[in-house]
Amino acid sequence: MIACTNCGKVETIVKAGFIRGKQRLFCKGCELYFTINPPNAASNKKSHQTTIVDIAKVLGISPSTVSRALNNSSEINENTRQEIIRVANELDYRPNLLAQSLHRGETHTIGVVIPDIQRPFFAGVVAGIQKVASEAGYRVMICQSNESHSTETLNVQALMASRVDGLLISHTKETNSFEHIKLHLKKGVPIVHFDRVCEELETAKVIQEDFEGSFALVEHLIQQGCKRIAACAGPVDLLISQKRMAGYKAALEKYGLTIDQNLIFHSDFKEEDTLSALNQWLEMPNRPDGIFNVHYANAIEMIMALKQKKILIPEEIALAAFGDDLLASMIEPSLTVYNQFPFTIGQEAASILIDNIINKENFVPYTKVIKGKLIVRKSSKKN
Incomplete structure (x- = not known):
């Protein structure tokens, strides 16, 4: 039982939410608000991500009720739902997006493998990819192969282990074996090549002239x-x-x-x-x-x-x-x-991949050619 820090009464104490991670209390006898440290506060100084279990404990309800309320289930009374949302906000609750995504079978994440991020061409491509992906609600995970086939293979494995919804890839200059791509194509993973492509694989491709x-x-x-x-x-x-x-x-x-x-x-x-x-x-x-x-x-x-x-x-x-x-x-x-217009290449590659992800069953791979432009400058202009 908790006693008021002013009048010492216990029976007049009611909970009044949380402030800065501490339980806020109100004494109806002397109309005083005060806070107490949560149990084991000293041992819990390390950051702890609030879960639906924490919310359920505060409200004295089941975690499943909290989950349904936060997912706007019609089974939950509106007043109950509003109280759950209030407590969730006070506890700084953040949903576990990865867990939710895995439950739905998707992560809304695109994997990208490029040979060299320091090259302006690939930096431009990534910028184009990021723009389209962000506008479509997808996150982007970027890996650099450093022109190494073995590193490229490890990058692809890491992205697939992270459950990306699809893959954009430009191969290294030493890549001449594509088993690491064929493996995931057979599993139905949407894959789009750009710039350095593999013509023997049946994937969509974005290339320049x-x-x-x-x-x-x-x-x-x-x-x-x-x-x-x-x-x-x-x-x-x-x-x-x-x-x-x-x-x-x-x-x-x-x-x-x-x-x-x-x-x-x-x-x-x-x-x-x-x-x-x-x-x-x-x-x-x-x-x-x-x-x-x-x-x-x-x-x-x-x-x-x-x-x-x-x-x-x-x-x-x-x-x-x-x-x-x-x-x-x-x-x-x-x-x-x-x-070559690398930004446009990135935009097209991302758009095609997202189309492939959304329409996986009906998507037919094709090749998109990005038109370039001759720009004449002083190094060649004799006439």
Whole structure:
């Protein structure tokens, strides 16, 4: 029994809710409000998330009644429901969203696996994904594979263990086995690929104009008067690199220019590889007068190196590259690029995945191509 701290009476004490986690009491005899610490307060200083059991104990009712009231069940009297809500607010009750979601068989969470979050392209994609997902009421869990196939596999396992409703993925440059994706596809998990896709899997895909964009860049260099155009490509087995190199070769063939294998270098996108290729080309007796890069960051590295060597851009060597970001427009000379619109890629990928999640039984996978844009800047503009 609890006695009033003022008059000492017990029979006049009634409960009056909670304040800052403490039981609030009222003495009807002397009209005094006062609080007491909850039992074992000293041992409970660690944060404790209020549960429906805690609410039920305060009100002297069953946890099932509390649960039904908080879920707006018509079985619960309105006055009872309002009192339960009042106590829940005073106890700072927060529903366990994960438990509720698992009970419904969904989490309203999307998993995303990307190779490198530091690359502006993938940061832009994630921003697009986040915007669409948030507007649709989905949370986003992002994992980075660091261009490692084993890390990518572990990321997928972790996201599936977290019961994501669907998966968005862009593969690493070393991924050539897709068993970790096939496993979950067989289980009916909605999966959408973007950028670096796997064509052997029956999933929806969001891609950019790899062939068309590269063709446009090389054609532009040719129209500026370039006759010997080198190509700094990506890994030989990387699908997007293959498509971009196909565009490069098609443009040369259209204008009757020779495809010189000595002017084609397959890199790992590393700066040291890129600069090694550049130095080899510059030592040729008939060096290139134009360079096409499948990745704009490598072109920026080349521009910096050429400036140090006092080689005029674009007068002696013109450059153009696939992809764009703020640095490409700010460097001097500014870089001619083919903009992929990564934010739009992210938006489309998220929209398709959510459609797949909602209409799982009737969804038919398809490929969405995001149109890009040739942006001509100083690094290539001779005329």
